[in-house]
Amino acid sequence: MIGKYFAERISWITFYIFLHLFIIFVAFLDSAIPLKPILYIVFLSLILFSIFLIFRYKKETFFYKSLEAREDNLDITNIAGPESPFEKIIENSIINQTELLKQSASIGRMTLEQEKDELLSWIHEVKTPLTAMHLMIDRLDDDLLKSHLTYEWLRIHLLLDQQLHQRRMPFIENDLYIENADLEIIIFDEIKTLQSWCIQKGIGFDIQLDVTEVLSDAKWLAFIMRQILTNSIKYSENADITINSYIQDEQTILEVKDSGRGIDPKDLPRIFDKGFTSTTNHRDNAATGMGLYLTKNAAASLLITIDVKSELGVGTIMTLTFPKRNEFVNITSM
Incomplete structure (x- = not known):
């Protein structure tokens, strides 16, 4: 600040x-003016003048030091009171701008909340005719047509489900209910939902669950499994997907292994980034780049760690490491 x-x-x-x-120069030139007294x-x-500068430094920089030390937020209560008319102008400008930003942020939050509520309402409205459509498809006699329509129905269902959870994600802490969730029920329910797609692609499941119960939120855990299984099915063909659960270091581990195309090593660090789609098949316009991003965020809220191992042409292993029971103290106390 001195500088x-x-x-x-x-x-x-x-x-x-x-x-x-x-x-001094004038006194030097004019002999009538004594130089030494000058x-x-x-x-x-x-x-x-030096003493005056030191005194004024403390007084004039106090206001600006408080500005420099202020955190980057809209709280201006810690700003020191102005000592001069210019500092008063600066304070008034900061107060006015802060109030405008607060009003703008408040309006933006209200608009965003309204749009979120409208979209959630729309999604729930769409689910009604979608359910009716599924019942109609089930009554079809043409197995080939039934298979194709069921697949397209499933795609719409999964996209709507993803959008629904994406809108709920910012408020996931308010939606969590930690309980003993049954892994077997969750996994089999998700497989049943994806059954028509699996039959179409010739995909089976090899399931070995040594641990069938975990402490988690059943709804959000089902969403995580849905995204992982969807990815495994999407990039696999005529192969089994292996699902195992076991205990390791007092923690439950759940592995989902497929024999799909695998992930390029250069893509691995980015697969959980928002909007990232594979560089291997970059022209895949159907990919949204949101599934694994939402999965990672939901897992973080549930204190679940996700690790990925993959090799091109061999397959991918998604490993979910569940937290120990005492790690849920902060979540269950909300």
């Missing part, structure tokens, strides 16, 4: 020094 203060006052200091040098006066003046 900034002197940089701000450099023109005044320069003018002051120049003025005294000018007085030098003495200039010396005393410089000492007084």
Whole structure:
């Protein structure tokens, strides 16, 4: 701050020094003016000026130090009171701008909340005819047509479900209910939903659950499994998907292994990034790049760690490591 203060006052200091040098120069040229007394006066003046600068530094920088130390938020209560008319102008400007930003942020939040509610309402409205459509498809006699329509219905269902959870994600803490969730029920329910797609692609399941119960939120855990299974099915063909659960270091581990095309090593660090789609098949316009992003966020809220191992042409292993029971203290106390 000292350097900034002197940089701000450099023109005044320069003018002051120049003025005294000018007085000495005039006294030097004019023999009628005694030089030694002038030098003495200039010396005393410089000492007084230095003391004045030190005193004014503390007084003039107090307001600006409080601005510099202020956190980057809309709280302006910690700003020191202005000491000069210029500082008062700055304070008024900051207060006015902060109020405008608060109003704008409040309006933005209200608009966003309204849009979220409208979209959620729309999604729930769409689910009604979608359910009716599924019942109609089930009554079809043409197995080939039935299979194709069921697949397209499933795609719409999964996209709507993903959009629904995406809108709920910012408020997931308010939606969590930690309980003993049955892994077997969750996994088999998701497989049943994806059954028509699996039959179409010739995909089976090899399931070995040594642990069938975990402490988690059943609804959000089902969403996580849905996204992982959807990815495994999407990139697999005529192969089994293996699902295992076991205990390791007092923690439950759930593995989902497929024999699909695998993930390029350069893509692995980015697969959970928002909007990222594979560089292997970059022209896949159907990919939204949101599934694994939402999965990672939901898992983080449930204290579940997701690890991925993959090899091109061999397959992918998704490993979910569930937290120990005592790690849920913070969540269950909400």
